[in-house]
Amino acid sequence: MTAPERELPFYQPVGDECELFEAAWRQQLPVLIKGPTGCGKTRFVAHMAARLNLPLITVSCHDDLTAADLVGRHLIGDGATYWVDGPLTRAVREGGICYLDEVVEARKDTTVVLHPLTDDRRVLPIERTGELLQAPKNFMLVVSYNPGYQHVLKSLKPSTRQRFVALAFDFPRPEVETAVLKQESGLDDARIAQLVTLAGQLRRLAGYDLEEGVSTRLLVYAAKLMAAGMAPRRACRTALVEPLSDDTDTVAALAAIVDAQFAA
Amino acid sequence: MTAPERELPFYQPVGDECELFEAAWRQQLPVLIKGPTGCGKTRFVAHMAARLNLPLITVSCHDDLTAADLVGRHLIGDGATYWVDGPLTRAVREGGICYLDEVVEARKDTTVVLHPLTDDRRVLPIERTGELLQAPKNFMLVVSYNPGYQHVLKSLKPSTRQRFVALAFDFPRPEVETAVLKQESGLDDARIAQLVTLAGQLRRLAGYDLEEGVSTRLLVYAAKLMAAGMAPRRACRTALVEPLSDDTDTVAALAAIVDAQFAA
Amino acid sequence: MTAPERELPFYQPVGDECELFEAAWRQQLPVLIKGPTGCGKTRFVAHMAARLNLPLITVSCHDDLTAADLVGRHLIGDGATYWVDGPLTRAVREGGICYLDEVVEARKDTTVVLHPLTDDRRVLPIERTGELLQAPKNFMLVVSYNPGYQHVLKSLKPSTRQRFVALAFDFPRPEVETAVLKQESGLDDARIAQLVTLAGQLRRLAGYDLEEGVSTRLLVYAAKLMAAGMAPRRACRTALVEPLSDDTDTVAALAAIVDAQFAA
Amino acid sequence: MTAPERELPFYQPVGDECELFEAAWRQQLPVLIKGPTGCGKTRFVAHMAARLNLPLITVSCHDDLTAADLVGRHLIGDGATYWVDGPLTRAVREGGICYLDEVVEARKDTTVVLHPLTDDRRVLPIERTGELLQAPKNFMLVVSYNPGYQHVLKSLKPSTRQRFVALAFDFPRPEVETAVLKQESGLDDARIAQLVTLAGQLRRLAGYDLEEGVSTRLLVYAAKLMAAGMAPRRACRTALVEPLSDDTDTVAALAAIVDAQFAA
Amino acid sequence: MTAPERELPFYQPVGDECELFEAAWRQQLPVLIKGPTGCGKTRFVAHMAARLNLPLITVSCHDDLTAADLVGRHLIGDGATYWVDGPLTRAVREGGICYLDEVVEARKDTTVVLHPLTDDRRVLPIERTGELLQAPKNFMLVVSYNPGYQHVLKSLKPSTRQRFVALAFDFPRPEVETAVLKQESGLDDARIAQLVTLAGQLRRLAGYDLEEGVSTRLLVYAAKLMAAGMAPRRACRTALVEPLSDDTDTVAALAAIVDAQFAA
């Protein structure tokens, strides 16, 4: 879907990811972004699209996403079939960034559609209509996924992976995360410092008791609830602890860490 | 489905869940409610919707619920296709609470539709029509599930979970459950006290011989049958014991507990 | 399907099941009937429907029964789609008993449709048309299943079970079964006594060599063949032994029991 | 499909199966026929249908046979949908025998359609049209299957089995098989005697090296090839040995038995 | 598909397979041809069809071939549905050989369609239209498969196998294969002798390092490349070695055998 006009979305760079993205853009190379849940991948792409003044079309991938959902399909109207472009085809026709979020979730036939767009041909064949679209210079393909909890059955084939330059994202460093929380919630500096410290403590548990570390997004939720006047322990219980686990022992352990942080 | 106008549904609060829900509502955060069968999750959401004066659209999720069931689909009429909004799209267009009950039962492509609605974008892209709906301020997404008997294959992905603040529900405390039974059945206080005591005894078996503890709903059924004149042991056998298990030994054990309670 | 008008179907009560069913009916509680194959569950429901003067709509559940089969679907006619109610929707609109036979065989999306009808809301949301039907006072939902050979993958979820009061059926006691055989076949008393004794002997093998005990229905078949002049051993071989097993040793063992009973 | 008019098909009775079938017919009981491949089940049903002067509608069941294939479906024509009866519905409407060959191969939803037709109601509910057909007196349901190579996943549920009286078929006794071969091939008596002896030898291997014993049908094929002048060993190799196995050792063992029989 | 008129296809008989096929044809018996890849099964059927002056309709079977693909289906045109015969139905209506190549690959519902055509009835019921076609005298059904690499899940059921007389094919004897290579490629006798010797060496590896022996077809390819001037080693590497295996060690072993043969 083409996002409506909006100002440049706030994004706090972590390293040289903006420059790398721009270099790939100038060389017309497709980009793969790897990283954990809620670390800012989608926000980064929105930021870069605005910065490069490109339309952005985002597709959240899932088990049932077919090639036809990306490329287009025939519909019936007034007794005849007519063709409707999918989001990928629109991006190729009109230029801009086509962003496939969580691409490993998609069905295999979806990723194979990307192949002719990601080699030197840069074409999109539309088998159903017989068209062969040549991507314009200002078309760019970006895909993302989370390597932390890939299924064995759900990973990109080498023949797909080796068509992208790849950027690895991680949770932001404390000073970056502090800036993000301040920008998004308006909470006072002392509470933000406590939240950022807490985040580091909780993330160290990932892989042991937790499937994944707490995301920056959930920290923003906790900060917002605290900024709205809710007691820190209750806000963190609701925004950080309960969303992370259903296991009674794990929940108790996480709650204890929260309580210790906000005991003072 | 938009519920028809009705008075504020009775709900007996257990803790600060009403305040937490309101805070999430004011901060435009999506809410996840976790808890066992029949503990009042659906009633709580109905109560909060009435209290906040919001339309409520409830969807019971299941194995075959697709993204199209939520978002909408094309139908054919008068020789042409026309679009019909699904319940989620109607809630986004018109505002109000969209409540997805037992969300883990839904297919994966259903939950991914929720992603753009549950980050800072708060948008609903409708791929089939090319629309990108911006959720209004008075739109709120609420989902629930029962962590007690999740399938391994059926759990929320971290990338979905970490988009919600979460409230954990449990069976109500005795004094709360007593108030609920009184309100719903009109049974006398002595019998209600016996039923509430019995509930505690039966729930202690959950996880051992029983998949789940007896719900407040079934206690209401037993109270109603007793209020209608049925003998307590027979009412509890029918409303509490047989619905909980098909295993002969378990049924006998539960019946013995019932008989002991109503022996006096 | 609404059964055509017919006289009160013969039903020989075993205990207080008729009174319990009536109490549930008066309290507007849904009923779950558990019991082995051919013990009279369907006959009981037909009897109660006639006794309470209610229309009866029966649905035999199976693997491919979908929610749309129960609720309704759009058909195409004269170039436009029109809606056709399913049996559940007709029962909710017009009142009466909707009886889902062998409900565990149905797909999961079928049972979830029942949830809003089986809590205090008593509503049937029809997602495809946007309707929300309020069940009338004289609507009652009855489901049945056979706990004896449930698949692991095929059982009612606790969140569904805990919405019903439950009646457990078993094979009828000898005096009851004698009355049933007499009514259905007109066979003489001595032969019926032998058949009822034989039934007890064969049922003791269930769980060991037999998946399930011999049903009252098969006894009626044997009695009918004998009443029509067939030799008892041959009638029992055809109506009781061969339908129960394909295993050569088991068939021989069952035949020996039959032969012993009818040796005198 | 209704078979076109033809003379009474030849059938050589093995025991009292014709009388049992007639008794079931008079008592309006459904019949289940069990037996190995090619032993004459289908021929027996054709014979009985002609003898009782009943139309015969045969359906060969398979993995993809749905309830709609039996009951009927809506087709589109002239811009509107119209209903077309399936073979089961035609048999119920018009009377006659509906014969489901290899019923265990059918999908589960197919067999559940038979339930209301096989209890005392004798009705066929057609959910899609809302009709409830009462079976006429001259309607009879017959099903068959081969217990020898049932899949674990493919067997009749007890709730289905216990709705039929059952006849067990086996390969015909030598004198019966001799009569069949004579009638079908016109081969001379000495060769037929050799073939019948050979059949007994080959059938003793079933369950060890062979999945199933050689059928009467294949014996007829061998007799026909020999009657047409082909050498006995070559005819038996082609008609009896190669159709039974692909395993080199098994084929050699079977061929040795054949060669020994026709060495003299 | 009906093959266009063409001269009698070259076929080099190996034994009495032509006589056996003709005998089956005269006795109206269906034929099953078993044998490895590329040994000439399809060519043999084409040859026999031409020799018996019968139209030939060939269907290559696969996973997704349905009964409707064989029998026919309704299509929509001018606002109404009309029926289109499938290849099997056309062969039954018009006479000729219907040849199902690799029949074990087809779905089960496909093979069950063949049952009424392969017993004494010789009829094709078309359930969707209610027709019951009687096969004419000059209709013959031929099926083939390769027993060498059958899947466990993909084999003919005994109830299907025991409806055919069966011919077992193997790779042709050296003198036959020599004649075939000469006819097809025009290569000189010395080179052909080397290729036939090489074929024997490579086939001895089948079952050990190779899934299947080298086919006569690949030998023809190698002969054609050599006749076109390519060096023998390079031609055999391309036409015999690389098509047989992807395993590095196996490829090296095969290449060594090739090099030894063409060293002189």
Place this chain on the structure above:
Amino acid sequence: MTAPERELPFYQPVGDECELFEAAWRQQLPVLIKGPTGCGKTRFVAHMAARLNLPLITVSCHDDLTAADLVGRHLIGDGATYWVDGPLTRAVREGGICYLDEVVEARKDTTVVLHPLTDDRRVLPIERTGELLQAPKNFMLVVSYNPGYQHVLKSLKPSTRQRFVALAFDFPRPEVETAVLKQESGLDDARIAQLVTLAGQLRRLAGYDLEEGVSTRLLVYAAKLMAAGMAPRRACRTALVEPLSDDTDTVAALAAIVDAQFAA
């Protein structure tokens, strides 16, 4: 899709693959190309098509590619169905190369469609329309796949493999790869030499820590990023290391090799 007119695509031959391809073309033999990801298979076919002055139709195969996607299907328009050729049918009708990329990914029914085109008949039967197309002399079928990471369930059946002559591709030799990088990126010779050396080091890890060796395509990406001014280590990290693995230890090991190469 027919590629638009373009100049002869650059291709650096590795051995006699161009001559072999031409010989197969002259003998009308179908060609199978085996080789790792990104080694130039697709470029080679494009080069040969241009050199032989043949139209090229490329199809990227995937899990959901059906025979109908290749052959064609009926669409509905103006109230009637009309036939639309698929890419394979167009190539057979009009002549040229039909190239099926990653053919093992396709469904089985797709490859069986190729059988009649790849034996001496060279025909394409279109079952749905009853047509039987004879391929013209200038039609050629080319398929490719990557034997390095075939699934067990995804390999070509011998009956399909033995219909092709096969060319095995590998990564290009250093001098060839150097020429390719120079042509594609314009990077200076010293840096290209370092990249080619690095490629050899990284490829030696394939099979151990890496699923597949680094492709020539990724080397071109790295060269392009370096030519655009990016630091070599950062360019290689983004274009060579991160696309190859998500495993932390493997990524560190690969990065160490990169750093060593560009330390000087």
